[in-house]
């Protein structure tokens with residue numbers, strides 16, 4: 005089977021602002037899925053609410069566009085019910101780290117084989133520019149006319165500290181690099197986090213394409229993603245240099261290894277089989 | 290012939306083990322047992338009791354009479370000795386001056402065999418002997434329960450001693466029950482297990498929950514049986530995750546369920562409206578306990594009907610079943626799965642602490658009535674379709690559902706308003722069409738679940754007693770007691786509380802002068818819903834809201850007060 009980019013073409017009108025970083029992510033996702041030869045019917049893209057979460061509508065693909073912040077929870081169950089499918093989650097930084105912060109932590113613990121792609125535009129885009137958990141302290145935002153009083157989250161450090169099996173950072177305009185990283189994340193067995201720096205041209209005048217061009221650098225071939233302490237050092241470093249690439253990677257047993265090992269078919273394909281109770285009733289006689 | 294036994298003492302003394310063994314022994318012997326447990330929300334200490342009724346017929350009401358009181362603490366004697374019948378006996382752990390105490394203490398017997406680990410079994414053995422349960426039967430249960438080693442040895446010694454000591458009591462003849470061995474083996478199980486059996490018979494494949502009393506029993510059962518029944522049980526990080534997992538699993542084609550109580554369910558409501566919007570099925574068990582907030586964690590109530598009914602904003606189909614007893618815990622849970630998948634909507638099963646935690650002798654469950662048909666399009670059907678629209682506009686409002694990954698079609702669902710293909714839209718015409726489709730689904734669900742309300746008791750009485758959920762068995766017994774005193778009433782019990790057959794109910798209510806509403810709750814839940822739907826308010830409200838169930842005795846006296 006050879007999957008073509010056209011297989012993913014959607015007729016739905018795109019609602020993003022012209023120039024939005026999301027376009028770069030959309031193209032990279034298509035490129036990656038084609039690279040991996042994954043047909044749309046074997047992929048589920050699970051999202052919540054926001055600008056980033058509209059992404060699957062601009063693809064022709066199985067889509068679960070659920071609630072704001074709950075995308076990771078729903079995706080976890082989708083993977084349990086249909087482990088033969090590739091499950092991608094696309095979320096804004098608000099949905100993934102704010103509303104859905106608890107699910108993010110537990111997805112790392114579960115190490116279930118889904119890929120979380122966070123579109124980090126440092127704001128709540130859809131709801132018009134409020135601060136997000138990624139907004140720098142002191143930034144003046146809609147509900148913070150005198151500056152955001154809280155510190156920004158460091159999701160990369162958090163993920164590495166929790167031994168998340170795959171942690172990467174990308175930039176939306178570096179399409180090939182992003183596509184290649186996404187493919188590696190999808191191939192990785194277990195939970196993978198791809199944190200994508202995404203300029204919001206409407207609400208953030210600081211983190212522009214020019215800003216990222218100046219501050220981002222790609223990790224070289226000499227970088228060893230297996231070194232957890234080095235990775236932590238990198239993401240905890242002060243200053244404004246932004247490393248791109250796979251920051252940390254480690255193989256470990258997955259959720260499926262223990263939780264689904266007793267099944268000989270996906271839950272989705274199992275019939276109703278009331279007779280199963282016959283085996284259990286004797287315990288109660 | 291009925292004998293009632295109450296084993297009372299502190300948490301951690303093994304009351305439940307003793308009562309459970311007794312119930313199982315009675316079941317095997319061919320009699321009917323019913324066990325109700327009153328326990329505090331603590332692991333050690335306090336005053337708990339397990340109340341066991343045994344009889345030659347199923348009696349599942351709550352009773353306040355005691356024939357045999359096993360008092361493992363002094364507090365248990367003080368608290369319950371006044372309930373002991375004139376022929377009754379009290380087996381005390383320690384020396385007590387109460388006139389009806391046995392001529393030995395459990396502590397002294399334990400000393401004879403050395404060690405106090407066998408207190409539960411010793412009590413059970415004496416009671417078993419008084420109930421004329423063959424010792425061999427009890428011994429095989431003890432062997433099953435304690436395996437091998439020192440624990441088995443000391444419990445076998447306790448068993449022997451218990452039977453011997455019981456033989457010396459002159460009560461020994463008084464409690465003899467004529468056990469009649471059943472044709473087919475019966476089951477001894479709890480309500481939470483009935484619900485779990487119902488879920489498995491109903492084809493559950495995925496369960497996600499955050500533990501909360503009194504629902505946790507069902508979650509534990511399902512987890513324990515996951516391998517034998519081919520399902521996946523996940524302890525979610527919170528209730529919000531749980532319900533969003535249910536929606537996800539259901540979208541992906543697995544029958545899914547979550548188990549919770551009112552407080553946990555409060556966190557789930559957005560997920561319920563998600564299910565309504567994206568039109569996926571799922572079963573939500575709410576095992577009710579008193580609120581607000583944490584309330585009384587290990588106690589019972591019927592307060593969550595409106596919470597479930599109005600959960601989630603917007604208009605969409607849902608059904609609410611409220612089992613009246615342990616048998617219906619099985620039947621209605623199984624049914625809930627079928628309805629949820631067929632209509633692609635949330636279906637609630639409302640039990641409560643009383644139903645979840647009580648145990649009873651039951652006939653083996655039958656699967657004859659349970660549809661074995663999946664409600665989703667098959668691979669073959671999908672292969673024949675040139676296109677697929679997840680939200681196709683149909684007369685019934687129910688669109689054919691496909692699971693992703695089994696055909697060339699992609700399946701798109703969206704919590705935003707969407708078009709027939711599941712893509713978000715704000716177009717007014719489509720928004721209206723989709724809303725109308727969901728409204729048509731509400732109507733088709735209602736007609737599919739339509740039923741003729743069944744009136745029991747004295748149908749021609751001018752008094753109609755209305756109840757729902759776990760009060761049924763107590764009311765049924767109270768009805769029989771009152772019949773003997775010629776205090777008659779008609780009794781309508783609803784096990785499906787939504788949707789309601791409104792016109793039929795209106796016609797029915799018109800035949801009665803007075804409506805007496807019974808609820809285990811501070812404010813009328815079913816009562817206000819019926820009033821809203823039929824414009825007929827109840828005239829009398831009999832309720833209880835201290836977290837305890839009604840007893841038969843109380844029900845008889847409360848009904849006597851209001852019946853002429």
Ligand SMILES: Cc1ncc(C[n+]2csc(CCOP(=O)(O)OP(=O)(O)O)c2C)c(N)n1
Nearest residue numbers: 053054055056072096097098099128129130
């Ligand atoms: C439960 C809930 N609360 C609030 C909202 C409103 N809301 C929609 S999107 C959003 C934030 C979007 O920000 P982000 O997740 O970062 O995505 P972006 O739009 O920036 O891509 C909010 C607060 C909602 N849809 N649901």
Ligand code: SF4
Nearest residue numbers: 021024055129204205
């Ligand atoms: S608001 Fe920002 S994030 Fe949203 S589409 Fe416009 S540019 Fe993109």
